[in-house]
Amino acid sequence: MSISEHKRGFFAEEGRGGKRPLLTVSELSAYYGELRALFDVEFQVMPGEVLAIIGANGAGKSTLLKSMVGMMNRGKTAHTTGSIDMRGRRLDQLTTEKIVDAGVTMVPEGRRLFPRLTVEENLLTGAYLPRCREASEDKLVEMLDMFPRFAERRTQIVSQMSGGEQQMVAVARALMSDPQVVLFDELSLGLAPAIVDDIYEKVQQINQAGVTCIVIEQDMKRALRVSNHVLVMLEGAIVLEGDPKDLNEDQVSSAYFGSEIGRASA
Amino acid sequence: MTAEAFNEELYWSVIDILNGLLTGTIIGGYYAMISIGLAMTFGVMRLVNLAHGDFIIVGAYLAVVLLNFLPISPFFTLTIVIPIMFCLGYVLQRVLLNHVSVQAMERKGLSANYGLMAPILVTFGLGIFISHVLLGIFESDARQLKNSLAFSAIRLSEDLNISLLRFIFFGLGIVILILLHLYLTRTHAGRAIRAASDDAEVSPLMGINTAHVYGLALGISMAIAGAAGVMIGMIRTFQPFDGPQFLLIAFGTVIIGGLGSIVGSLVGGILLGITQVLAGTYFGPSAQLVGGYMLILFVLAFKPQGLFSK
Ligand SMILES: Nc1ncnc2c1ncn2[C@@H]1O[C@H](COP(=O)(O)OP(=O)(O)OP(=O)(O)O)[C@@H](O)[C@H]1O
Ligand SMILES: [Mg+2]
Numbered sequence: 001m002s003i004s005e006h007k008r009g010f011f012a013e014e015g016r017g018g019k020r021p022l023l024t025v026s027e028l029s030a031y032y033g034e035l036r037a038l039f040d041v042e043f044q045v046m047p048g049e050v051l052a053i054i055g056a057n058g059a060g061k062s063t064l065l066k067s068m069v070g071m072m073n074r075g076k077t078a079h080t081t082g083s084i085d086m087r088g089r090r091l092d093q094l095t096t097e098k099i100v101d102a103g104v105t106m107v108p109e110g111r112r113l114f115p116r117l118t119v120e121e122n123l124l125t126g127a128y129l130p131r132c133r134e135a136s137e138d139k140l141v142e143m144l145d146m147f148p149r150f151a152e153r154r155t156q157i158v159s160q161m162s163g164g165e166q167q168m169v170a171v172a173r174a175l176m177s178d179p180q181v182v183l184f185d186e187l188s189l190g191l192a193p194a195i196v197d198d199i200y201e202k203v204q205q206i207n208q209a210g211v212t213c214i215v216i217e218q219d220m221k222r223a224l225r226v227s228n229h230v231l232v233m234l235e236g237a238i239v240l241e242g243d244p245k246d247l248n249e250d251q252v253s254s255a256y257f258g259s260e261i262g263r264a265s266a
Numbered sequence: 267m268t269a270e271a272f273n274e275e276l277y278w279s280v281i282d283i284l285n286g287l288l289t290g291t292i293i294g295g296y297y298a299m300i301s302i303g304l305a306m307t308f309g310v311m312r313l314v315n316l317a318h319g320d321f322i323i324v325g326a327y328l329a330v331v332l333l334n335f336l337p338i339s340p341f342f343t344l345t346i347v348i349p350i351m352f353c354l355g356y357v358l359q360r361v362l363l364n365h366v367s368v369q370a371m372e373r374k375g376l377s378a379n380y381g382l383m384a385p386i387l388v389t390f391g392l393g394i395f396i397s398h399v400l401l402g403i404f405e406s407d408a409r410q411l412k413n414s415l416a417f418s419a420i421r422l423s424e425d426l427n428i429s430l431l432r433f434i435f436f437g438l439g440i441v442i443l444i445l446l447h448l449y450l451t452r453t454h455a456g457r458a459i460r461a462a463s464d465d466a467e468v469s470p471l472m473g474i475n476t477a478h479v480y481g482l483a484l485g486i487s488m489a490i491a492g493a494a495g496v497m498i499g500m501i502r503t504f505q506p507f508d509g510p511q512f513l514l515i516a517f518g519t520v521i522i523g524g525l526g527s528i529v530g531s532l533v534g535g536i537l538l539g540i541t542q543v544l545a546g547t548y549f550g551p552s553a554q555l556v557g558g559y560m561l562i563l564f565v566l567a568f569k570p571q572g573l574f575s576k
Binding site: 033069070071074075076077095096097100101105106108112114115116117121124125126127128129132133136173174177 | 372373374375451454457458460461464465467468469470471472473474475
């Protein structure tokens with residue numbers, strides 16, 4: 001049942017499980033100049049879920065997340081077509097700043113902290129939006145509580161910290177804007193498994209606090225374990241999606257590698 | 267040589283050195299003010315602002331205009347010149363320079379090299395434009411902002427004194443640098459400027475509008491340049507085409523001190539000031555500039571990233 005769920009129109013009004021979707025992505029295509037990286041991608045994001053996106057290198061996962069936060073709207077070099085709707089609001093027509101203000105933010109691939117700012121300054125920068133400023137100091141304290149790993153190093157320049165600590169700072173920085181939806185692009189990139197476990201524990205904690213999470217995860221098993229819903233991407237399109245409980249591993253890996261079975265079933 | 271003559275000579279050489287250090291330091295404070303704006307716009311948006319020196323002169327002429335209408339001391343013109351220059355800078359960045367920046371060229375699908383080159387040409391042209399407008403309005407007469415303190419000095423000893431005005435400007439310069447530091451580290455807008463300078467692509471994810479932040483950066487840069495212009499106008503005469511000589515001082519200071527650090531600009535300015543004064547003392551007035559350039563060349567040869575850059 002899950003395999004064709006992404007087909008257009010199937011859940012036009014109602015989303016999965018009869019709930020109203022938080023985000024509806026329709027006919028989304030993305031281009032880097034002449035190169036087309038996404039081909040009419042369609043899916044829904046339910047409020048409060050953890051959605052995992054998996055796929056081989058170059059499948060378009062990062063491009064999809066970047067499109068969702070307006071980072072593919074850069075004129076001639078990168079642009080998108082199609083729509084991304086958040087409860088009646090067209091995110092695809094907003095700038096990144098406005099999308100973040102609307103409650104959708106991203107922890108980018110490779111962390112992308114501000115290297116010459118301290119931990120504390122990186123976090124406070126995450127609360128730059130006018131609606132976040134007043135509570136920014138409280139939020140900072142909350143984050144330092146939540147991430148004791150860097151709490152005592154709050155005045156340190158972030159480029160002097162380990163990769164795991166930097167990833168935690170990147171997650172905390174995103175939370176400073178009080179988001180409804182956080183997109184995580186390859187949290188585990190270059191980190192030791194034990195630290196990755198720690199980080200995913202935080203993601204779970206964030207999700208339990210009511211934040212909808214979308215994660216790109218290279219480790220297929222982990223992706224299936226942490227999520228309520230999985231999208232498998234191949235060559236710029238979604239080739240399989242469903243509840244991880246309903247999908248078997250063969251199905252997922254054949255979709256992932258684009259073997260005949262994977263294609264046929266999609 | 268008698269003991270007395272020897273003592274006399276020793277005394278004068280000590281006085282010369284003290285005088286060099288003192289005057290050099292005082293001058294350095296104002297060199298720092300001349301250069302900090304240039305360092306900042308380069309650090310934040312990679313803008314090599316060739317009109318920076320002309321902005322300084324604009325500040326001085328703005329004070330001339332104000333003093334024509336208002337019976338105030340030149341000092342008080344600062345309270346008007348600084349906000350006017352800030353607004354000019356903000357608007358200039360948003361309506362002109364943001365459209366020729368690295369980011370703008372990328373949006374047009376052009377290589378980043380265009381974005382580095384275009385603002386250099388644009389600000390070069392802007393500098394020429396500004397000086398001709400000033401020439402058109404004020405003609406080429408040398409001007410000065412008249413003030414009662416021009417000839418007062420602080421006497422530290424019989425043979426050691428410094429100009430009161432220069433001393434005040436040194437203090438004012440330090441205050442402005444401290445305020446700038448506090449702004450950049452303690453306010454949301456200030457942190458946003460530094461964030462955008464570290465990673466412009468990701469800053470929008472913090473809700474930062476980089477076009478606005480760049481406007482603030484050039485606004486601040488021009489506000490400080492304007493303040494420096496008023497001070498310069500009180501110390502010496504100026505003419506419409508004097509901008510480039512201040513641009514050179516600013517480049518020198520930035521090369522010595524390194525980019526992107528306020529302390530670097532201050533120390534760079536002081537080192538340049540001391541070198542110039544001591545070179546002037548020992549090798550005659552014509553050696554002043556040569557001494558300064560020698561220092562710049564040495565720094566470029568041995569520590570091209572500047573003495574204080576991290
Ligand atoms: N800045 C860019 N300019 C041009 N093409 C790009 C750019 N970024 C990505 N692409 C291309 O777009 C396609 C999708 O890339 P994307 O980064 O979205 O894949 P991904 O699934 O995130 O891969 P990975 O697992 O390696 O992170 C690839 O063909 C890639 O080469
Ligand atoms: Mg990627």
